[in-house]
Amino acid sequence: MIFRFLLALWLAKIAMVMSKLTGKGRGSSLPGMLALRICPDILKxxxxxxxxxxxxxxxxxxxxxxxxxxxxxxxxxxxxxxxxxxxxxxxxxxxxxxxxxxxxxxxxxxxxxxxxxxxxxxxxxxxxxxxxxxxxxxxxxxxxxxxxxxxxxxxxxxxxxxxxxxxxxxxxxxxxxxxxxxxxxxxxxxxxxxxxxxxxxxxxxxxxxxxxxxxxxxxxxxxxxxxxxxxxxxxxxxxxxxxxxxxxxxxxxxxxxxxxxxxxxxxxxxxxxxxxxxxxxxxxxxxxxxxxxxxxxxxxxxxxxxxxNRYLPVTGRMETFKYKNKKVILALVKNPTGFNQALDGLLVGDEEQDLLIAINDNDADGRDVSWLWDVDFEILLERQERFKRFICTGQRAEDMAVRLKYAGVSVAQISIEKDYNLAIQAALSGECQVISMLATYTAVWPVEKILSGMSERVKFSEDHGMSSVS
Structure with missing residues (x-):
């Protein structure tokens, strides 16, 4: 029993190191998954x-x-x-x-x-x-x-x-x-x-x-x-x-x-x-x-x-970036209530902004994306003059674009770009000084990785803006 436990522990630690060295994944679940296969009662x-x-x-x-x-x-x-x-x-x-x-x-x-x-x-x-x-x-x-x-x-x-x-x-x-x-x-x-x-x-x-x-x-x-x-x-x-x-x-x-x-x-x-x-x-x-x-x-x-009073959100849950002279805010959204609260946060302030929304339907996100129709995107029209472009990306980008269209957003303002890199580049190349990015669970990490390579991460700001609701 002790041998099985130690084998699970050592292999999991090796997997943790390899994940960091290769840059594949965050090493927050795979080591545990490997350990549990070898020693199912490891938490004991x-x-x-x-x-x-x-x-x-x-x-x-x-x-x-x-x-x-x-x-x-x-x-x-x-x-x-x-x-x-x-x-x-x-x-x-x-x-x-x-x-x-x-x-x-x-x-x-x-x-x-x-x-x-x-x-x-x-x-x-x-x-x-x-x-x-x-x-x-x-x-x-x-x-x-x-x-x-x-x-x-x-x-x-x-x-x-x-x-x-x-x-x-x-x-x-x-x-x-x-x-x-x-x-x-x-x-x-x-x-x-x-x-x-x-x-x-x-x-x-x-x-x-x-x-x-x-x-x-x-x-x-x-x-x-x-x-x-x-x-x-x-x-x-x-x-x-x-x-x-x-x-x-x-x-x-x-x-x-x-x-x-x-x-x-x-x-x-x-x-x-x-x-x-x-x-x-x-x-x-x-x-x-x-x-x-x-x-x-x-x-x-x-x-x-x-x-x-000095709390800072965890990496990947809410990030603030600086790209040239622009502010980029990334937040996780995963269900109607959380999405509604994030949208409500977008209405605070007077800056014009572009909005990128990344929607995936992997297991961790939920395969059923019909929940998007329960999100109150219509509230954005209350300050529609502030939102210049809506860039939809991710595996279900088309579904997101259709939802925005039915919410009343002009089709001329909506674009679809499935590739994260191209979508982020398009968002950053606009005229707005503020870019808000909302992403589901498996989309937020690749978006964050791309952003961190293109811009400067803001460690602290008195103007954090949105925070993830998770």
Whole structure:
């Protein structure tokens, strides 16, 4: 048994090195895949080596950002952390994360394992690693061909949660009824986070909502305030299910005046000022989740706030580049809700811009691209004078072009270029000083690689613009 483990570990480490030397892939999943074929129970060897336990983050959007924010706060406080930082959140990626910091004898030295876990992989991962805390961000439709209906995904997560020990702690988004209900279904100690509902942050009612009915009695939910999708101040008029009062809440939110987001974070009578160098209410939710989990782990609020205020998105999830005198922003999009939030971010500011959209339909993206018709591209027409060109690329470039045409974008503004290199060159050669690029999961990495070879990566900017919602 030990021989099999060591063989899996050594071969995985060799694969990791070869991946870096050849430049093929990121080495975030392949080593774990190889190790699991040789030693399927390899995580068993690591499960007891996290001194203070494992924290898992799951949900549809925001897992990567929340996980990295939490890991960053813990490291800022002086702890050693294992973290699947690049977003490889299936079993293979999690195994790779442990192998990466493991010695050649299989020893790891860390205080916490902060693991982003795919919703579908969550029941599998917890068979090997029992988390002391689970943070759930939200639930939206995402890759129906891989996950199935949303109710199926949620039921699998809840079923897995019920198998954990009774002292498991939950950190839940109180503004999402699909998440908030899990406290009653599991009975675990729960800490809620949320954004104080206010008219000035209310989102567009046209955004697709995943939860129109009460999860307990099926009566239609009523809302005092929508924030986006089904997130907001909800209540069931029949059974009384309502938005739980958050233990930690963001108030006085500022998110449309600049390409940053700020808020006052309140817990009881205490409050702290948060100024994230990224844009969007979705990132405020991510920061709230990370802040709440950090406080429950015993970190000082001031330490966490300081860490969050200097947060930088992970490579490939949001990048800012400088090409000559132009700014290029690259962001990941993967489902209707996330895409809607990214488009909403494009409307901030007054710069004219060109927009490149790269859509793939590989397994990791989801084979079914009909979800593009649930994205509210029509909102771009509210500021149509700002968008000069729409360049569609990737395996499903034609589908994207058709969707834009039906959204009302002039055909004269739309071009199709399947080749990434040519598409990016076309985007960079325009007259606009700002180029926004939105890409699905398997498209974002080749686009990022090409951009990094043609332009200068901006490590930090007070004007980050969009950030990925993953």
């Amino acid at each position: 060897h690591y499960s007891s080596q996290t001194g203070r336990g494992a924290i898992m983050i799951t949900g549809t959007n925001g897992k990567t950002t929340t996980s990295n924010m939490l890991a960053g706060a813990l490291e800022h406080a002086g702890y050693k952390v294992i973290n699947n930082r690049e977003g490889a959140n299936l079993l293979t990626g999690i195994v790779t994360s442990f192998i990466k910091i493991s010695s050649f004898t299989g020893k790891v030295s860390c205080d916490y394992a902060v693991l982003e876990v795919d919703e579908a992989a969550f029941p599998v991962v917890i068979k090997w690693i029992q988390p002391r805390m689970v943070t759930i961000t939200n639930f939206f439709r995402d890759q129906l061909d891989r996950y199935g209906e949303l109710d199926t995904t949620i039921s699998k997560v809840v079923g897995a949660l019920k198998k954990l020990s009774a002292d498991t702690q939950l950190v839940l988004n109180s503004d999402d009824p699909l998440v908030a209900k899990i406290a009653a279904e599991t009975g675990y100690q729960t800490t809620y986070y949320g954004i104080r509902p206010a008219a000035e942050i209310s989102g567009r009612a046209s955004y697709s909502r995943e939860a129109k009915f009460c999860p307990f009695c099926s009566e239609a939910l009523t809302y005092a305030v929508y924030i986006y999708s089904q997130l907001g101040d909800y209540k069931c008029p029949n059974c009384g299910f309502t938005r739980p009062v958050p233990d930690i809440e963001a108030a006085s939110v500022r998110h449309r005046q600049a390409k940053t987001v700020g808020a006052v974070i309140r817990s009881g009578s205490s409050e702290w000022r948060l100024e994230l160098p990224v844009q969007g209410l979705y990132n405020l939710y991510n920061a709230l989740a990370a802040f709440t989990a950090s406080i429950k782990l015993g970190l000082k609020p001031e330490v966490v706030i300081a860490s969050l």
